[in-house]
Amino acid sequence: MRHSYHEDLDQIQTDLVEMTRLVGVAVSRATYALTDGNLEIAQQVIAGDEVVNALYREVEARAYDLLARQQPVASDLRTLVSDLRMVVDLERAGDYAVHLAKIARRRAPQPAVPAELRETVLAMGRVAEAIAVKAGTVIATQNIGLAGELQADDDDMDRLQRQLFHALLQSGLGDSTETAIDVTLVGRYYERLADHAVAVAGRVVFMVTGSHLVATD
Amino acid sequence: MRHSYHEDLDQIQTDLVEMTRLVGVAVSRATYALTDGNLEIAQQVIAGDEVVNALYREVEARAYDLLARQQPVASDLRTLVSDLRMVVDLERAGDYAVHLAKIARRRAPQPAVPAELRETVLAMGRVAEAIAVKAGTVIATQNIGLAGELQADDDDMDRLQRQLFHALLQSGLGDSTETAIDVTLVGRYYERLADHAVAVAGRVVFMVTGSHLVATD
Numbered sequence: 001m002r003h004s005y006h007e008d009l010d011q012i013q014t015d016l017v018e019m020t021r022l023v024g025v026a027v028s029r030a031t032y033a034l035t036d037g038n039l040e041i042a043q044q045v046i047a048g049d050e051v052v053n054a055l056y057r058e059v060e061a062r063a064y065d066l067l068a069r070q071q072p073v074a075s076d077l078r079t080l081v082s083d084l085r086m087v088v089d090l091e092r093a094g095d096y097a098v099h100l101a102k103i104a105r106r107r108a109p110q111p112a113v114p115a116e117l118r119e120t121v122l123a124m125g126r127v128a129e130a131i132a133v134k135a136g137t138v139i140a141t142q143n144i145g146l147a148g149e150l151q152a153d154d155d156d157m158d159r160l161q162r163q164l165f166h167a168l169l170q171s172g173l174g175d176s177t178e179t180a181i182d183v184t185l186v187g188r189y190y191e192r193l194a195d196h197a198v199a200v201a202g203r204v205v206f207m208v209t210g211s212h213l214v215a216t217d
Numbered sequence: 218m219r220h221s222y223h224e225d226l227d228q229i230q231t232d233l234v235e236m237t238r239l240v241g242v243a244v245s246r247a248t249y250a251l252t253d254g255n256l257e258i259a260q261q262v263i264a265g266d267e268v269v270n271a272l273y274r275e276v277e278a279r280a281y282d283l284l285a286r287q288q289p290v291a292s293d294l295r296t297l298v299s300d301l302r303m304v305v306d307l308e309r310a311g312d313y314a315v316h317l318a319k320i321a322r323r324r325a326p327q328p329a330v331p332a333e334l335r336e337t338v339l340a341m342g343r344v345a346e347a348i349a350v351k352a353g354t355v356i357a358t359q360n361i362g363l364a365g366e367l368q369a370d371d372d373d374m375d376r377l378q379r380q381l382f383h384a385l386l387q388s389g390l391g392d393s394t395e396t397a398i399d400v401t402l403v404g405r406y407y408e409r410l411a412d413h414a415v416a417v418a419g420r421v422v423f424m425v426t427g428s429h430l431v432a433t434d
Binding site for chain 2: 064067068071073074077078081084085088165168169177178180181184185188
């Protein structure tokens with residue numbers, strides 16, 4: 001059965017919001033797996049990424065189909081092109097939750113994050129989850145003000161990443177090079193996950209206003 | 218003056234190839250700056266990214282203009298949507314060269330990479346540069362066979378990254394946590410840069426054949 005044009009556009013939006021929800025859940029679980037050394041939860045995150053990937057393929061196929069069949073102009077064109085970019089960012093954000101879970105899995109049942117750094121990593125997990133959830137709200141509501149708020153959350157994440165590296169340098173935990181590598185990657189993965197989710201919100205701004213900022217990583 | 222449709226498409230292709238060339242040069246220079254502690258070269262890489270960003274904006278504006286004005290179908294539509302994604306990957310690849318250069322700058326005139334790890338990092342730099350150059354050739358020639366070759370190069374890069382982390386673990390260099398953090402990030406940045414360049418080649422495959430793989434990071 002062929003859906004109407006607007007039903008298809010709505011379905012894409014619904015799928016993108018669902019992807020943000022899944023990424024939020026995944027990063028929250030990955031954080032638990034990292035800080036508690038929980039193998040089972042880590043494996044759930046890793047296996048769960050297939051759902052995100054399936055949504056990625058579904059959104060992409062639907063958006064191309066609409067572009068080809070409907071030849072939309074102006075704001076509908078911007079919407080579909082933006083959808084095709086947002087879906088890449090969300091798929092990547094999901095991958096970073098998997099990267100975090102894989103570090104947890106490698107160290108389980110030991111926590112990959114030493115006790116001294118646990119609070120900072122928990123905070124990074126909370127900020128990442130909040131950013132993913134807000135990105136979903138921005139997609140659903142096209143609330144440009146909230147998109148701006150995400151930039152501030154992203155600054156929080158950058159600050160937490162610096163704090164994590166600083167604590168790692170100060171703590172003497174670097175005596176274990178393996179810990180130093182893992183914690184460095186953990187910090188980086190949270191930061192990248194947040195960056196992709198924030199980029200999604202930026203694309204909504206472009207979609208709505210037609211103007212945008214260059215992603216600067 | 219308004220260009221013809223095909224002139225505009227050609228210009229986009231030319232700009233994308235130029236971006237791959239600039240990224241190749243940037244990563245080569247960043248590698249030199251990292252391994253030799255050369256501040257001036259590091260600063261050239263950082264400043265040079267503005268040219269990549271300007272090309273990003275130019276390609277994006279031109280592609281949107283063509284999408285809106287020409288309402289292309291089938292292969293031209295696939296080309297323009299692919300262009301809009303490739304340009305994001307190339308802009309990001311350029312950012313990773315800057316990230317590498319910033320680590321070099323922070324440590325200069327000391328090399329950020331200890332002597333024991335120098336050969337591995339030089340090899341990563343060579344592979345990254347080769348991937349960027351080949352991505353440009355794939356864009357220019359739409360040679361699908363060469364796109365497949367890039368996957369093998371990317372496997373080389375992943376192997377080098379593991380080798381780097383392994384050497385870091387074995388070497389006792391982790392006594393300096395700062396070195397452990399920097400080398401971990403360096404390894405990760407090369408791997409990401411290569412991944413974005415390989416993704417570009419993957420998008421050319423999609424453009425030409427209409428079928429593609431999900432990016433799996």
